[in-house]
Amino acid sequence: MFCGDFSLIQFPSASIGDRGGxxxxxxxxxxxxxxxxxxxxxxxxxxxxxxxxxxxxxASKVGRRTVIPARSLRKLVDG
Structure with a gap:
């Protein structure tokens, strides 16, 4: 069992297209x-x-799947 310090762990960011974290x-x-x-x-x-x-x-189709570029969502969110 690990009983160490978790403060050094970096978790992925939830931001769209964000590179930090x-x-x-x-x-x-x-x-x-x-x-x-x-x-x-x-x-x-x-x-x-x-x-x-x-x-x-x-949005574009890749095979049967619809995909949305991250930049398009970023534009929507940023206004």
Missing amino acids: TMQGAPEKLAYSIEEAVAATSISKSSLYARIAKGEIV
Whole structure:
């Protein structure tokens, strides 16, 4: 059982596209699935799809999957 000091552990940041606080060597996330984007932005799935349809959020298909570039979500969140 470990009884050491946890104050030195760095946990990954929850920010979209944020490089700070991530583990060394872990690549920056370039795109998000619909489910990940909903969780990251706290907007509903239907609102996300509506914003994609209006062109407010860029999305593309990779195979059967819809992905949203991190920069598009950052733009939405930052205003």
